[in-house]
Amino acid sequence: MFVTNFQSHNTLSWTRSDGIGNLILNMPPSNTMSFRFFNEFKEWIGNPDRFDGLKAVIIHGAGRHFSSGSDLDSLLSEIDRVQQIVSGEDTTCSVPPFLPENYNSFLALEQLNLPVIAAISGVCIGSGFELSLFCDFRICTHDAVLGLPESTFGLMPGLGGIQRFAQLAGKSRAVEYVLRGCTFQASDALEMGLVDLTVPRSELLNACHDLILHLPGVHDRELKKLTLSNYRRIKASNGVITRNCKELKTNDK
Template identity: 35%
Template sequence: MTSPSVVERPSAWLEIEGAVGVLRLGRPPLNVLDRAAQSALRSAAEEAAADERVRAVVLYGGPRAFSAGADIKEMAAMTHADMVRHAAVLQGAFDAVAAIPKPMVAAVNGAALGGGCELALTADARICGSEAVLGLPEVLLGVIPGAGGTQRLPRLIGPARAKELIFTGRQVGADEALRLGLVDQVVPPGEVLEAALRWARRFEEGPALALRAAKAAIDGGLATDLGAGLAIERSVFAALFATEDRLTGMRQFAAEGPGHATFSGR
């Protein structure tokens, strides 16, 4: 008798809880990000971006570990020519997560190292458990962060602090990560996912178009100089005046006043 086939989940997938999309990593025990996982991550990110039911996103690696980073055995076998081809694929997966045009928080338990830390950096905020450990130890392997770490970390915590972490490969615990500005909130390990869901649920009924526009203006401005960033803001700001969301929000403000207005649009 033939045993029934088992349908395996991909290494990353999207689950929808109400209006929150939970982008889960599923390669236990440490959610190592090999090439298959990177492809699954990109697909899940694109799904989260396109699904209109999803108003906010939580990145979650599970209760034991967020992600210990790239598959070192897989990378050790790569030649220079292999990595020239693969580097764009690697960055592309992380860029797809960063490009999700909705509020996004990383829920970090355990290790977030190397590519795992870089993945957490793609989020708009990071909530971690008190036992979490974060870092970019790539220099200790004779390479550098290659999935956005050298660019996103300095923008988040400043170049001097980022260089110290990247140059030394030093790992930091949750409390130090909070002091550095690498994470935004530290909670007991068993409360990480629920804290992240609370963060995301604040945007379930919010002005979706304005939130997307704010994220686009901030992220676009960080990638350029102040003058160009102001031009991005000006363009995005003006575009919102063609939306129903803007009419709804301003009508409610006029009717209820600044102390009471809450957005109840789509």
């Protein structure tokens, strides 16, 4: 087992073993996503050498939960600190650069030339749930609780989660759940197509490893050289699992 310890990484822990990279959101108990987390995540995803020789990446949370999402108060105070807010009939502020940077980090994860699995247990809400929506697969425990509660405190999800929610579950469900901002159970998430599999808590990581074993092309030594489009085509041509489950369903029609 090869373990890399980044002294600079406080909020993340990254280990590699048997060709599988494990990223742990390491801010227990709730793994709240602080500014430091987003900076470290950006550094983590920004270094392609890190993924050399891997066949898959699993992302999960330290302890009982995946993540409770962004630290809202520090997010708002940072926007307040760096932006000029123009009040009036149509209150606006320009976009502080750190917000698109966070989104771009998630986007880089989505475009990573490797299957990425979110292993979700416990609470997975807000930006934490958005992060999981940028993964290729979501496997979650029966007792997981998911949702995008932003609208209940005067905001909206702002990291691209709304778009991905709608692509996976359809517009009607997205309208309902994003506006209500309520959490929902793993079984509902499965029924809506937001997660791919639900398992008992004790089997979460086993299920991820099992999925990786069955992913088309994982035995291909050239996998790391594949472009994203090749990768998608190979997965689709095997007909077992495509880049995300929505595509699978569309192909089924």
